[in-house]
Amino acid sequence: MFRNLGKTKNRKSPTWKREIKADDVFLSDPRESDMVVPIMGPSGSGKSTFINILIGQEVASVGHELQSHTAHIQHFTLTHPDYPNRRIVIIDTPGFDDSDIDDREILRRIAVWLARSYDAKMRLAGIIYLHEITQPRMHGTSRKNLDLFTRLCGPEAIKNVILITTKWDELSSEGIGKLRESQLKGEHWKHMVNMGSRIHRFDGTQRSARRIVNYILAKQPLDAVQIQTELVQIGDILAETEAGRTLRFTLQELLKMQKAMSTKMHGISEGDSSMHEKALENEEKIRQTLKQIKELNIPLSRKITRFLGLV
Numbered sequence: 001m002f003r004n005l006g007k008t009k010n011r012k013s014p015t016w017k018r019e020i021k022a023d024d025v026f027l028s029d030p031r032e033s034d035m036v037v038p039i040m041g042p043s044g045s046g047k048s049t050f051i052n053i054l055i056g057q058e059v060a061s062v063g064h065e066l067q068s069h070t071a072h073i074q075h076f077t078l079t080h081p082d083y084p085n086r087r088i089v090i091i092d093t094p095g096f097d098d099s100d101i102d103d104r105e106i107l108r109r110i111a112v113w114l115a116r117s118y119d120a121k122m123r124l125a126g127i128i129y130l131h132e133i134t135q136p137r138m139h140g141t142s143r144k145n146l147d148l149f150t151r152l153c154g155p156e157a158i159k160n161v162i163l164i165t166t167k168w169d170e171l172s173s174e175g176i177g178k179l180r181e182s183q184l185k186g187e188h189w190k191h192m193v194n195m196g197s198r199i200h201r202f203d204g205t206q207r208s209a210r211r212i213v214n215y216i217l218a219k220q221p222l223d224a225v226q227i228q229t230e231l232v233q234i235g236d237i238l239a240e241t242e243a244g245r246t247l248r249f250t251l252q253e254l255l256k257m258q259k260a261m262s263t264k265m266h267g268i269s270e271g272d273s274s275m276h277e278k279a280l281e282n283e284e285k286i287r288q289t290l291k292q293i294k295e296l297n298i299p300l301s302r303k304i305t306r307f308l309g310l311v
Contacts, residue, residue: 019112024072030120034122037089041164072094073092090213095145097141111152111241124160124225125216133201151245154229162198163198164199164200181201239297240302
């Protein structure tokens with residue numbers, strides 16, 4: 001399931017730094033004593049709400065629709081009485097289903113932030129992954145988010161992942177939530193739980209949020225998640241990482257479906273203005289998907305130099 005990273009070594013000219021853009025946001029004063037806790041999950045799972053309740057004030061923009069309000073990586077620092085000499089750095093991340101930003105760009109933003117934090121020797125305490133318990137089933141978008149998340153983390157980091165179910169107060173009965181929770185544990189999260197991940201409920205209170213973060217902070221910090229090792233130590237480009245490869249495959253499968261839909265639409269769009277408009281929208285989606293795939297293709301020159309052992 002995961003690539004064997006083998007032995008690693010530092011590079012003089014890190015390729016990951018070429019991914020940094022002018023509008024990327026990072027801490028102005030990263031410290032080796034910082035403890036980083038990324039909050040991840042699909043759009044609408046309650047990441048920003050969790051952070052606001054944890055901190056006790058509205059610092060993260062909250063959306064009330066499926067559209068993400070977290071476009072860029074946002075970081076928030078706080079102190080903890082048990083760790084007086086450390087800053088706790090909470091990271092709000094966008095989900096891989098944003099309506100305005102493509103998945104490749106979201107992966108780049110998350111990967112670059114993590115690479116910069118690792119390069120600055122900040123410690124990763126663990127990762128909190130949120131999932132709406134109100135969802136009756138694990139649909140395609142949620143599965144994609146989870147798959148990319150596990151590839152980004154790698155097997156060694158899974159033990160420091162807490163899987164959080166949210167929005168219990170929106171259920172018609174707790175029994176429904178317990179059934180869905182059992183399905184997550186026994187099916188979709190089973191592999192991660194077997195590797196050491198833990199499942200917790202977030203009940204919407206500050207006490208609950210703090211208890212979750214305290215559980216993370218009590219664990220032994222991670223040396224690195226997989227994408228940090230791949231980018232900073234090995235010197236991979238984003239397309240060569242496990243997350244990059246997985247996203248490229250996902251996009252290729254999406255492209256097949258979009259092309260099939262295009263063929264079907266063109267066959268029935270003549271004389272139907274509404275269907276013709278939908279066909280044009282689908283053609284634009286195909287162009288955007290092709291663009292992402294192209295950006296995630298590994299250049300031939302890169303493949304040759306890697307084969308020859310020159311990088």
